Amino acid sequence: MNSFNKNNKPHPPSEKWEDRLFDTVVMFFQLSFLVVKEIVLGIVRGTFPWLHVGIGLVFTYLIFQYGFDRSLFQFFDMVRWYPRNATLYSLYYKFWVSSPLWGWGLYQVIQKRRLRNRMEEVSHSVGLKNGIGKVSTPVFDQRNYDGVTRTLRLAKSGLPIQDFQKSKSALESAMNVYVDDIRENRAKGTVDIVYSSDPLTDHFELSEIARYGDCRFTIGTTRSQKIYGSLKETPHLLIAGQTGGGKSTFLRQLLTTLSISNVDLEMTLVDLKGGLEFQLFENLPKTKVIPDLEQTVRELSSIEERLHDRMRYLKSRGLVSIDQVRENLDQMTTRHLVVVDEAAEIFLGAYDLGTARLQEARRILSQIARQGRAVGIHLVLATQRPDAKSLDTQVKANLTGILCFQMPNNTSSITVLDSGRASLLPDIPGRALWKHGATLVEVQTPFLSIERAQEALAPYKIKRGNSNLRSTHDSSQNLEMDT
Ligand SMILES: Nc1ncnc2c1ncn2[C@@H]1O[C@H](COP(=O)(O)OP(=O)(O)O)[C@@H](O)[C@H]1O
Numbered sequence: 001m002n003s004f005n006k007n008n009k010p011h012p013p014s015e016k017w018e019d020r021l022f023d024t025v026v027m028f029f030q031l032s033f034l035v036v037k038e039i040v041l042g043i044v045r046g047t048f049p050w051l052h053v054g055i056g057l058v059f060t061y062l063i064f065q066y067g068f069d070r071s072l073f074q075f076f077d078m079v080r081w082y083p084r085n086a087t088l089y090s091l092y093y094k095f096w097v098s099s100p101l102w103g104w105g106l107y108q109v110i111q112k113r114r115l116r117n118r119m120e121e122v123s124h125s126v127g128l129k130n131g132i133g134k135v136s137t138p139v140f141d142q143r144n145y146d147g148v149t150r151t152l153r154l155a156k157s158g159l160p161i162q163d164f165q166k167s168k169s170a171l172e173s174a175m176n177v178y179v180d181d182i183r184e185n186r187a188k189g190t191v192d193i194v195y196s197s198d199p200l201t202d203h204f205e206l207s208e209i210a211r212y213g214d215c216r217f218t219i220g221t222t223r224s225q226k227i228y229g230s231l232k233e234t235p236h237l238l239i240a241g242q243t244g245g246g247k248s249t250f251l252r253q254l255l256t257t258l259s260i261s262n263v264d265l266e267m268t269l270v271d272l273k274g275g276l277e278f279q280l281f282e283n284l285p286k287t288k289v290i291p292d293l294e295q296t297v298r299e300l301s302s303i304e305e306r307l308h309d310r311m312r313y314l315k316s317r318g319l320v321s322i323d324q325v326r327e328n329l330d331q332m333t334t335r336h337l338v339v340v341d342e343a344a345e346i347f348l349g350a351y352d353l354g355t356a357r358l359q360e361a362r363r364i365l366s367q368i369a370r371q372g373r374a375v376g377i378h379l380v381l382a383t384q385r386p387d388a389k390s391l392d393t394q395v396k397a398n399l400t401g402i403l404c405f406q407m408p409n410n411t412s413s414i415t416v417l418d419s420g421r422a423s424l425l426p427d428i429p430g431r432a433l434w435k436h437g438a439t440l441v442e443v444q445t446p447f448l449s450i451e452r453a454q455e456a457l458a459p460y461k462i463k464r465g466n467s468n469l470r471s472t473h474d475s476s477q478n479l480e481m482d483t
């Protein structure tokens, strides 16, 4: 308030004092209003901590019941300030006994004010402003039920959700937190930023190889929840990331889960780089582990035939997907999964011999990517760098679920995810970004050791006399082992 009058002389002290008193009273009422509003909002939203406040109320009540308040005044030698008048005492009593209630409300008001200032700073610094320079204001910031993450709800202020998503890393560093998810609530015009100040775990053991069925599998864990996928929702997957990120390990747990929980699922596993990873899955009744290019092409050709058969079948009945087939026809309804680890071996064409075969393999894989969904033929490709050279763009466009481990640089990350974030992932094996539809979340992928996978698969294996080690190595094959 202006404390100088028109003549630039100080106000008489008395007026200044009244002004102050008036300001204080106004402030008091404003604050009381805000406190009450917070309490009401808390109750309406279900964030009001009934238990804690209840315990607090019992506690303050007991303090007064046993006259500890008076002891406190005595202790600090302030007994003369103790309210003697009945009305004053009643006010004093009610004020302090109810303090846990309004104390919580006051705390919310202060937090909100802090948050608003902080958000304003953050929004300015990361450029989250709409056309007229307005920044998005916080609605609330509260702990989620998981007890680990928090949700910051912001009024969108007319900003598109993509702007928030693009600013994710900037928001993370400006707010000094880790953002799990950014999602929109169109009806309310708000954006929820789910974040945590704790880092994500660096080891997530696939504790129990659950029998999910229905082609479901674990993708990983965020700070707050486990993320699952299903071939029915995400028919084709791309697993990308530089060597050592965890692609083959992810495939191991994926295939173990899928094969023991979907006995009907047929699998064709290809690793032309001579990795031994897929040996684990040899001798499973519906699984073929393919060691060389020649056999790959043969297998893919027969899968292509099946794809055509099924397409014809669906067409003849006017159906769009095998999910609609009601007849009990294995030939038409069993799902088939084709997995290619080190897919660049096929798409880059590192072989001098067999270029025609490679072209054939690529053509069929591309066809599966385009048409497999409807007929229950799924594709999972793992590769280091799925750029235009090493992975057909059309194939890539059809791999709707993308799991991307660390990438060497911004450009390669953008190639995979349309975002540079995979180059910023920490150096932790198994750390990846899962992209599915509009979501892009950081996950720690499940770890399943070879020994445990072996143990889990053993009961499903066909017992055979021969050891069925790789007997059909193609001499033209690159036998470099990757570990
Ligand atoms: N989810 C995970 N948790 C813990 N360690 C992992 C995880 N994924 C991979 N690793 C470890 O990282 C190393 C490389 O994994 P690998 O799957 O071979 O990577 P890539 O196939 O991408 O080259 C292995 O030693 C593996 O044990």
Ligand SMILES: [Mg+2]
Residues within 6 Å of the ligand: 247, 248, 249, 341, 482
């Ligand atoms: Mg590998």
